[in-house]
Amino acid sequence: THIHKLHRFQFAAAISTLLAMTAKPYVRKAAAALSASVPALSRQRPQGRLASGAASAATSALALRFAPTALPLSSGAAAWRPFWGVRTASSSSSGPLQSDAVNPDREEVEEPPKLDEEQDVEDDLVKAQVRVYRRDKEEHQRIFRWGVGNSFRMIAANRFTPVHKPHPKEVCVRNDYYESENPNIIWEELNESWEVYWYENNKLTARPFPVKKFGVERAKREAYAFYEQLGKDGRLHEKKKIESPQPGVFFDERLQDWICFFPRGNHRHSRAYSVTKYGFEGAQKLAVAKQNDPVNGLLHHRKGRAPVIPFRKQRKALESA
Numbered sequence: 001t002h003i004h005k006l007h008r009f010q011f012a013a014a015i016s017t018l019l020a021m022t023a024k025p026y027v028r029k030a031a032a033a034l035s036a037s038v039p040a041l042s043r044q045r046p047q048g049r050l051a052s053g054a055a056s057a058a059t060s061a062l063a064l065r066f067a068p069t070a071l072p073l074s075s076g077a078a079a080w081r082p083f084w085g086v087r088t089a090s091s092s093s094s095g096p097l098q099s100d101a102v103n104p105d106r107e108e109v110e111e112p113p114k115l116d117e118e119q120d121v122e123d124d125l126v127k128a129q130v131r132v133y134r135r136d137k138e139e140h141q142r143i144f145r146w147g148v149g150n151s152f153r154m155i156a157a158n159r160f161t162p163v164h165k166p167h168p169k170e171v172c173v174r175n176d177y178y179e180s181e182n183p184n185i186i187w188e189e190l191n192e193s194w195e196v197y198w199y200e201n202n203k204l205t206a207r208p209f210p211v212k213k214f215g216v217e218r219a220k221r222e223a224y225a226f227y228e229q230l231g232k233d234g235r236l237h238e239k240k241k242i243e244s245p246q247p248g249v250f251f252d253e254r255l256q257d258w259i260c261f262f263p264r265g266n267h268r269h270s271r272a273y274s275v276t277k278y279g280f281e282g283a284q285k286l287a288v289a290k291q292n293d294p295v296n297g298l299l300h301h302r303k304g305r306a307p308v309i310p311f312r313k314q315r316k317a318l319e320s321a
Contacts, residue, residue: 135174137174137175137176138174138175139172139173139174139175140172140173140174140175141170141171141172141173142170142171142172142173143168143169143170144168144169144170144171144192144211144212144216145166145167145168145192146160146166146167146191146192146210146211146212147160147166147167147168147169147211147212148169148171148211148212148215148216149210149211149212149213149214149215149218149219150215150218151215153212153213153214153215154213154214159212159213160212167212171216173216177216177220180194182224182227184196184197184198184227185197185223185224185227188208191208191210192210192211192212193208193209193210193211193219194208194209194219194220194222194223195207195208195209195223196208196209196223196226196227196230198227198230198235198236198237199236199237199238199239199240200235200236200237202240204239207226209222209223209226245284245288246288246291248260248261248262248291249261249284249287249288249291251284252272255272255274256274256275256276257272257273257274257275257283258272258273258275258283258284258286258287259271259272259287260273260287260288260290260291261291262290262291262294263294264294269294271287271290273286273287273290286298
């Protein structure tokens with residue numbers, strides 16, 4: 001800010017000093033010629049303390065702007081000195097512009113205290129204020145057919161409409177995204193959702209957490225959080241184990257029937273008794289009775305009408321009456 005107050009000879013001397021700092025030989029020759037052409041008036045003490053301070057500040061500022069290699073780039077606190085505390089080439093050499101010699105009343109800048117060796121090593125690593133996020137896991141590109149949700153789509157009123165229409169979106173997904181440590185939480189490929197399975201009231205229950213509603217990572221987190229909440233509420237139960245009363249009789253979970261096997265002649269036959277029709281224990285007793293006595297163990301009747309009475313029995317009943 002004080003460059004415009006410098007004398008033209010002092011400004012030429014500052015430029016010659018900056019040119020002398022460079023490593024180019026032809027530039028050094030030009031700087032020597034420029035320094036020789038400056039009259040002796042430039043070496044005199046400038047009038048006023050303001051001109052001296054302006055010359056020193058201008059030289060140091062230009063040295064920082066155009067010759068950063070002139071600064072002491074050593075490790076530790078010296079690398080972070082302000083430009084007014086650094087001794088540039090103009091102040092250390094016997095050049096035409098010497099701020100310390102010209103202005104003896106100027107106060108010397110105190111150097112910062114020396115640090116320990118451990119602190120010097122820590123200062124060598126510059127701590128950046130902005131942290132850069134780098135992904136360290138393997139990833140792949142995937143197109144989610146039904147879309148990718150977010151906090152806005154989590155609200156029922158803001159879901160994709162129509163629901164059955166695809167909303168494809170390509171995103172970057174890590175390779176281990178589909179792996180689950182909990183066997184009751186699995187990835188469902190068709191609907192692109194995380195499914196939570198648990199047993200409640202002797203029945204297998206499931207609840208989906210689709211990506212199109214919660215998003216890629218949030219859908220998985222919500223599924224795990226819901227499973228933990230089920231455990232806190234005491235809704236997680238083990239699968240009921242149904243034991244077989246005897247060999248050849250078992251319960252079919254898919255059909256919800258009691259099945260029994262029995263031989264007839266040289267062939268093996270089977271019968272199924274529904275739990276919905278006879279009840280759980282009733283169907284089990286029927287299956288056991290059928291296996292124990294395949295011929296006379298059970299007396300089946302036809303639906304909708306009474307058993308058929310043979311004609312001879314009917315005739316004898318009429319004659320006796």
